[in-house]
Amino acid sequence: xxxxxxxxxxxxxxxxxxxxxxxxxxxxxxxxxxxxxxxxxxxxxxxxxxxxxxxxxxxxxxxxxxxxxxxxxxxxxxxxxxxxxxxxxxxxxxxxxxxxxxxxxxxxxxxxxxxxxxxxxxxxxxxxxxxxxxxxxxxxxxxxxxxxxxxxxxxxxxxxxxxxxxxxxxxxxxxxxxxxxxxxxxxxxxxxxxxxxxxxxxxxxxxxxxxxxxxxxxxxxxxxxxxxxxxxxxxxxxxxxxxxxxxxxxxxxxxxxxxxxxxxxxxxxxxxxxxxxxxxxxxxxxxxxxxxxxxxxxxxxxxxxxxxxxxxxxxxxxxxxxxxxxxxxx
Amino acid sequence: xxxxxxxxxxxxxxxxxxxxxxxxxxxxxxxxxxxxxxxxxxxxxxxxxxxxxxxxxxxxxxxxxxxxxxxxxxxxxxxxxxxxxxxxxxxxxxxxxxxxxxxxxxxxxxxxxxxxxxxxxxxxxxxxxxxxxxxxxxxxxxxxxxxxxxxxxxxxxxxxxxxxxxxxxxxxxxxxxxxxxxxxxxxxxxxxxxxxxxxxxxxxxxxxxxxxxxxxxxxxxxxxxxxxxxxxxxxxxxxxxxxxxxxxxxxxxxxxxxxxxxxxxxxxxxxxxxxxxxxxxxxxxxxxxxxxxxxxxxxxxxxxxxxxxxxxxxxxxxxxxxxxxxx
Numbered sequence: 001x002x003x004x005x006x007x008x009x010x011x012x013x014x015x016x017x018x019x020x021x022x023x024x025x026x027x028x029x030x031x032x033x034x035x036x037x038x039x040x041x042x043x044x045x046x047x048x049x050x051x052x053x054x055x056x057x058x059x060x061x062x063x064x065x066x067x068x069x070x071x072x073x074x075x076x077x078x079x080x081x082x083x084x085x086x087x088x089x090x091x092x093x094x095x096x097x098x099x100x101x102x103x104x105x106x107x108x109x110x111x112x113x114x115x116x117x118x119x120x121x122x123x124x125x126x127x128x129x130x131x132x133x134x135x136x137x138x139x140x141x142x143x144x145x146x147x148x149x150x151x152x153x154x155x156x157x158x159x160x161x162x163x164x165x166x167x168x169x170x171x172x173x174x175x176x177x178x179x180x181x182x183x184x185x186x187x188x189x190x191x192x193x194x195x196x197x198x199x200x201x202x203x204x205x206x207x208x209x210x211x212x213x214x215x216x217x218x219x220x221x222x223x224x225x226x227x228x229x230x231x232x233x234x235x236x237x238x239x240x241x242x243x244x245x246x247x248x249x250x251x252x253x254x255x256x257x258x259x260x261x262x263x264x265x266x267x268x269x270x271x272x273x274x275x276x277x278x279x280x281x282x283x284x285x286x287x288x289x290x291x292x293x294x295x296x297x298x299x300x301x302x303x304x305x306x307x308x309x310x311x312x313x314x315x316x317x318x319x320x321x322x323x324x325x326x327x328x329x330x
Numbered sequence: 331x332x333x334x335x336x337x338x339x340x341x342x343x344x345x346x347x348x349x350x351x352x353x354x355x356x357x358x359x360x361x362x363x364x365x366x367x368x369x370x371x372x373x374x375x376x377x378x379x380x381x382x383x384x385x386x387x388x389x390x391x392x393x394x395x396x397x398x399x400x401x402x403x404x405x406x407x408x409x410x411x412x413x414x415x416x417x418x419x420x421x422x423x424x425x426x427x428x429x430x431x432x433x434x435x436x437x438x439x440x441x442x443x444x445x446x447x448x449x450x451x452x453x454x455x456x457x458x459x460x461x462x463x464x465x466x467x468x469x470x471x472x473x474x475x476x477x478x479x480x481x482x483x484x485x486x487x488x489x490x491x492x493x494x495x496x497x498x499x500x501x502x503x504x505x506x507x508x509x510x511x512x513x514x515x516x517x518x519x520x521x522x523x524x525x526x527x528x529x530x531x532x533x534x535x536x537x538x539x540x541x542x543x544x545x546x547x548x549x550x551x552x553x554x555x556x557x558x559x560x561x562x563x564x565x566x567x568x569x570x571x572x573x574x575x576x577x578x579x580x581x582x583x584x585x586x587x588x589x590x591x592x593x594x595x596x597x598x599x600x601x602x603x604x605x606x607x608x609x610x611x612x613x614x615x616x617x618x619x620x621x622x623x624x625x626x627x628x629x630x631x632x633x634x635x636x637x638x639x640x641x642x643x644x645x646x647x648x649x650x651x652x653x654x655x656x657x
Contacts, residue, residue, distance in 0.1 A: 068403060102436030111435035118402055119435065123426050129392050130427065133399020133407075140355065140381065140405060147399075160422075163392025170387070326437040327471050329495040 008286040016283055017297070019061065019218050023053040023276045025301040026077035029086055030249075032305050033076065033093055037253045041313070042093045045122075046107045047074040051248035054275035055180050057081050058221025059148065059243075062229055066116065068138075068147040070131040073108035073122040074180075074247075078150060084112045086308035096315035103318045104326070124185075125151060125158035128177065132164045135173030135238070144233040148176040148225070153242075154185025156199055165240065169206040174232035176225065177240045180215065182247040187261035203240040215245030216273040246270040331514055337507040339481035340370045343488035344408065346517070348378055351406060354492055357384040357393055358410030358447075367412045368448060368507050394420035394445065398427045401443040401497075408492060411447035414463050414501060420445075421466075428497035429472030444491045446500035448507070449477070450541055450592045451629055454636060460629035462593040464539075467499040468570040468602070474522055475569040477501040479543035481511035483567055486520030494522060503541045525573035527580070531562035534586040534650050537577060537603055539566040542590040542622075542641055549590075549646035559650060569599055577603060578610045585616040586653040590641050595623040617653040622646050 008016065030048045037046045049056070052074075060069065060081045071078045079089050084100050092099025093107050100112045101120070108122040118134070121127035131149030138145045155161055156179060168175050179199050183190055190197045203210030209231060213224040221243060228239035248271065250257050258267050283289035334342070348354045355378075360367045362375040362385040375383040386393040390411060397407035411417040417424070424445055431439045451460035468475045474496050478484040484502070491498040528543055529550050536546040543565045550561040564580050566573065581587050587607060589600035600621040607619060625639040651657050 070399075101434060101438075104436050105434045109434040111438050113435070113438040118439070119431075121427070123422060126395070126422055126426060129395025129423065130399035130402060132392075133396040133401070134403050135399075136396055137400045137403045137405050140400070160391055160395060163387070163389035164395065166387060167389065167392055167396060326433050326435075328474075329432055329437075329440040329442075 008282060008288065010286070010288065013288040016279065017289060019057055019222070020276065020279050020283065020289070021297050021301060022057045022081055023218065023279070024298055025086070025304060026053055026057070026080055027276060028301050028305045029076060029080065029090070029308070032309055033090065034249070034253060036093070036309065042107065043095065044106050045073070046093065046253040047251065048249040048253070049074055049077040051270070052180060052182055052215065052245045053077060054218035054221050055178070055215045055243045055245050056150065058218040059178055059225040062222045062225040063146060063148060067145050068116050068118055068131070068134040070118050070127050070134070070147065071120060071150040072124070072127065072152060072155070073120070074152070075110055075120055075150070076107070079110045079112065079117055082112070082117045083115045084110065084117055086304055087311040088112070090308040090312040091315050094312040094315070095317065096312055097318040097322070098311070098315040102322065104322065125155035125160040127151070128155065128160050129164045131177070132168045132173050132175050135168060135175035136171065138174050139171070139236055146174050146176060146229050146232040148178060150178050150180055152185060153179055153181035153183070153190050153199055154188070154193065156202060157194055165203070165206045165208060168238040169208045172236045173238055174236050175238045176228045176232060177238065178225070179240065179242045180245055181242050182245050184247070184251070184261065186251040186255070187259060189261065199242040200240060208238055208240055210240040210242070212242045212244065215243030216275045216278060218275055218279055246273065331512045333510050334481055334513050335507065336481045336484050336509045336511070337368065337370055339485035339513050340488055340502065341372055342513070343485045343492070344371065344374060345377065347489055347492040348374070348382060353404065354406045354408065355382040355384060356408045356410060357386055357397055359386055359388055359412045361385060361410050368504065370507070371410070390416050390420035391423060394423035395427065397443055398423050398441070401441050402431065402439050406492060407443045409443065409445045411445065413459060413504070414447055414449035415459050415461055417445065417447065424467070424473070424497070424499065425470055429470045433472060440495045441497045442495045444498045444500050446488070447502060448504035449501040450503055451636070451640060452504040454631055454633060456631040457628035462591070462624070464501060464569050464591070465593055465598050468599065472497065473570065474498045475501070476522060476567065477540040477569060478567055479506065479540050479565050481509065481513050483520055483526070485513055486518055487522065487567065489519045490522050493519070498522070501540065505541055520567070523568045523571040523573055525576035526565045526567055527562060528565045529561070529563040531560040531584065533560045533584055534588060534653060535562045535564055535580040535584045536588050536590060536646065537564050537566065538590040539569065539599070541592055545641055545643055545646060546590055549643040549650070552643060552647060553650055557651070557656060559654060561650065572602070572606065574606050574610060577606060581607055581611045582614045585614050587619045588622060588646060588649040588653060589619065590622045590646055592624055592641060595621060595626050598623055617655065620649040620653055622649055
């Protein structure tokens with residue numbers, strides 16, 4: 001595993017605070033989304049990201065605006081970090097016309113092409129080849145963009161993962177495969193599902209560069225993805241990154257927080273690695289932030305989330321005729 | 331007008347569209363160095379290079395998904411399946427990714443791509459290699475489904491499919507690749523969604539597509555000679571969108587219909603066509619509509635059994651006798 005970044009650079013203080021703010025924003029967003037779900041204001045499946053914030057935020061802040069982002073269905077944080085407004089994401093969760101997918105996608109299918117945010121896919125592992133396809137297009141057009149694909153550790157046992165990694169390595173596609181190993185595929189621990197559970201090792205099968213990263217350390221995530229992005233841009237080579245992280249909530253809102261498959265003690269132990277607390281304390285120790293600063297930041301993001309909720313609440317449902325639009329492109 | 335094979339007509343369509351639009355590329359198993367498992371892509375690697383004619387590993391799900399991803403960012407992939415039997419491994423990408431992307435994204439992501447390859451039975455390839463999947467794909471909103479019968483239609487429809495901004499399932503006929511027909515020297519396309527009267531007639535409509543067009547035409551000849559029945563042969567050409575007005579117009583004229591398809595009967599294309607006719611032309615019908623399909627069994631290997639399983643003119647003639655009350 002890559003060594004945690006221990007030394008903070010005071011010149012980067014604004015960037016560190018931005019990372020912290022972004023993590024706080026998506027955590028508050030998810031907390032409020034969970035409440036709204038419990039109140040019946042959000043329907044369907046809703047998969048919260050609480051605990052995993054360092055992965056999306058560290059990774060996506062290492063990419064450029066013209067890069068392509070593909071994710072699975074636990075993707076509210078990725079969309080927001082990519083620049084989709086919390087209003088548009090919350091409105092989509094509420095199924096409203098103002099949502100980033102017009103209320104037709106929902107929690108699992110967030111899209112915003114202008115932000116290079118290409119979904120929001122809900123068949124485990126089914127989107128992995130899509131990101132390689134974007135990598136193929138980048139190479140076809142000979143630009144120096146990067147495609148990144150986020151997926152959970154349960155997806156590494158599916159055929160699409162292996163077929164795609166093989167082709168990405170064979171064709172030298174500028175694609176980053178970022179496995180968010182939160183240890184459980186729904187209720188099945190990785191060790192109960194995979195013969196080889198050091199996921200980064202799987203890259204060896206395809207002679208692909210790989211790295212295991214502390215997925216609770218936002219700076220380590222940022223640096224690892226920056227390295228992979230450089231490899232993609234300069235050498236047109238893919239990378240497999242395994243981010244070791246943890247989800248605090250159930251698999252979805254339909255799932256109890258620990259249930260039968262993990263203990264309360266394990267959950268509490270993992271929370272000691274909390275990515276937000278971790279960065280906050282490092283900033284405190286380096287004298288780059290104080291308690292008052294954090295509180296102010298928290299107030300700001302809570303106001304932003306409250307605004308998103310109000311916006312979502314007050315937004316209209318899609319018009320009835322939206323049912324039949326966008327089935328085919330004219 | 332040149333007389334060329336269905337195979338070469340498809341080859342011309344690919345070549346012309348790749349010359350016309352640099353975003354079009356062909357990807358699949360054996361499309362390049364091997365020149366295509368059925369030689370549809372013969373010579374394309376030499377002309378366009380391996381950037382645009384891409385040989386893949388045997389990984390249908392993976393390369394179909396690569397095509398979807400490339401289409402999502404604006405390329406126009408043509409994904410070749412060596413046969414549609416193998417595309418079952420990729421159907422998640424065709425159905426869950428390609429067909430739904432535009433809708434899920436509220437119109438943000440069009441999917442300008444073609445999935446193509448031979449479908450249906452050839453000769454003695456047995457159960458896993460002898461399947462017509464038209465009705466599977468036609469069931470899915472978001473997909474267009476095309477199944478041409480002649481070189482002229484194959485070329486014109488493939489060109490339209492490549493230019494279309496929707497995912498198109500393009501079902502070729504393995505037994506049609508050597509069929510010859512006239513193809514204009516000049517540029518032309520055939521629009522998706524339009525059926526074609528392959529033989530005009532007044533007594534009964536034989537509704538067919540792909541390989542069963544030949545079955546229908548042969549049946550029509552015999553009906554004329556043996557029974558004095560003047561059959562109209564209507565080739566659907568595109569299954570989805572279905573050219574309902576053309577079907578209704580023909581049935582209004584003949585008042586009788588027999589539907590012939592290579593697929594299985596249950597929930598087949600014919601079932602949909604019957605539904606359209608009974609709603610749109612009920613008062614014009616003089617007899618129940620009959621269907622001729624593949625036998626409702628997995629395809630057997632034995633030559634005689636295989637022949638018995640496939641739709642053939644004797645069954646069509648028998649069906650026409652019944653709808654015309656000739657017995």
